[in-house]
Amino acid sequence: MQNQQLTIAISYSDATQQERAAALAQELHLPLATTDTEKAGYKFLLEQSAQHLAIHWYKEEGILTFVVEYLTGSAAHRRQFGGSTRQLIARAVGFKKDYHPTIIDATGGFGRDGFVLASIGCQVKLLEQSPFIYALTADGISRLNAEEPDIKLSVEHIDALHFLPTLQDNEKPDVIYLDPMYPARSKSAMVKKASQFLQALTASYPMHEHQLLFSSLEHAKKRVVVKRPNWAGHLANFTPNITYQSKTTRFDVYTCGN
Ligand SMILES: C[S@@+](CC[C@H](N)C(=O)[O-])C[C@H]1O[C@@H](n2cnc3c(N)ncnc32)[C@H](O)[C@@H]1O
Known part of the structure; x- marks a missing residue:
């Protein structure tokens, strides 16, 4: 499966976003990573916060983060x-x-x-x-x-x-x-x-x-x-x-x- 090859999961910035993150995980057929140990198993995390959805890419040289912004x-x-x-x-x-x-x-x-x-x-x-x-x-x-x-x-x-x-x-x-x-x-x-x-x-x-x-x-x-x-x-x-x-x-x- 393409999704698994990419080792990507959904996470959230704080407990208020858990429900939104869970809905997104269901929609995209991706796992929901809730604990730090779970998160550490993925190369990419799509993180839901109150402001936006961000993607974090855990690379050897550091974390690369990207958010789609049109107005800034x-x-x-x-x-x-x-x-x-x-x-x-x-x-x-x-x-x-x-x-x-x-x-x-x-x-x-x-x-x-x-x-x-x-x-x-x-x-x-x-x-x-x-x-x-x-x-x-x-x-x-x-x-x-x-x-x-x-x-x-x-x-x-x-x-x-x-x-x-x-x-x-x-x-x-x-x-x-x-x-x-x-x-x-x-x-x-x-x-x-x-x-x-x-x-x-x-x-x-x-x-x-x-x-x-x-x-x-x-x-x-x-x-x-x-x-x-x-x-x-x-x-x-x-x-x-x-x-x-x-x-x-x-x-x-x-x-x-x-
Ligand atoms: C170079 S990017 C486009 C960048 C875009 N012009 C922008 O301004 O952000 C090419 C995109 O096309 C998508 N794509 C390629 N083939 C597609 C298809 N058959 N149907 C829908 N999306 C496709 C890829 O997943 C990728 O996100």
């Missing part, structure tokens, strides 16, 4: 200083002053890209296959919704390859956005904290990225946007219609008329 930290900084509607990601999805596409982000992750698109006015639904990443992202979104109800960002725990074919014509989004895990480049590259967690938590999942592209092309109304590092080739060697490129990142745009 790097997501807020990106929104404040890079969040204009002229940024590449906005242009890639076709955003215009009078056209705010509906978007399914089929590789939702921690929703950082989805948040950028939702905060400029798009309605964004994230799909996330990993229960742990989903739980952390859903927690971040519930706090975001409480503070900023006008930002339309939601997440569903599902495999996009199962979800996309269920869409009726009137449910198809204008855009399907894909940010598959990048092919590893070199061991020496410093990987940011969120990316380290994404890689560790999804290591046991097969990445059907080619199928995702072809399924997305069938189910988006207007375009599919694929985020790639500049040095990587086109997904599935499939040539895009338009490319938007910065120093490090590329958005390959495939237009479609469904």
Whole structure:
């Protein structure tokens, strides 16, 4: 089982959170670690506190902790200083002053890209296959919704390859956005904290990225946007219609008329 390979359990910061933690453990089919001895048996702990859900990763060199935050930290900084509607990601999805596409982000992750698109006015639904990443992202979104109800960002725990074919014509989004895990480049590259967690938590999942592209092309109304590092080739060697490129990142745009 994927969950067991990862040696991950749910814990809580104090007794007031025990019930919430137990409900989450049941939902994710994970053990609830209550004592310090029990907790010590796991490499990752998802810890419920009154403020948020955090993930702790017990590494040889120390504990790495991560919480999905949209209104503080790097997501807020990106929104404040890079969040204009002229940024590449906005242009890639076709955003215009009078056209705010509906978007399914089929590789939702921690929703950082989805948040950028939702905060400029798009309605964004994230799909996330990993229960742990989903739980952390859903927690971040519930706090975001409480503070900023006008930002339309939601997440569903599902495999996009199962979800996309269920869409009726009137449910198809204008855009399907894909940010598959990048092919590893070199061991020496410093990987940011969120990316380290994404890689560790999804290591046991097969990445059907080619199928995702072809399924997305069938189910988006207007375009599919694929985020790639500049040095990587086109997904599935499939040539895009338009490319938007910065120093490090590329958005390959495939237009479609469904
Ligand atoms: C590189 S991360 C995306 C990061 C995201 N763009 C962000 O801003 O946080 C890729 C994510 O896609 C998810 N994923 C990959 N294939 C999927 C699928 N078929 N259905 C749903 N999620 C998938 C992985 O579990 C992982 O969390």
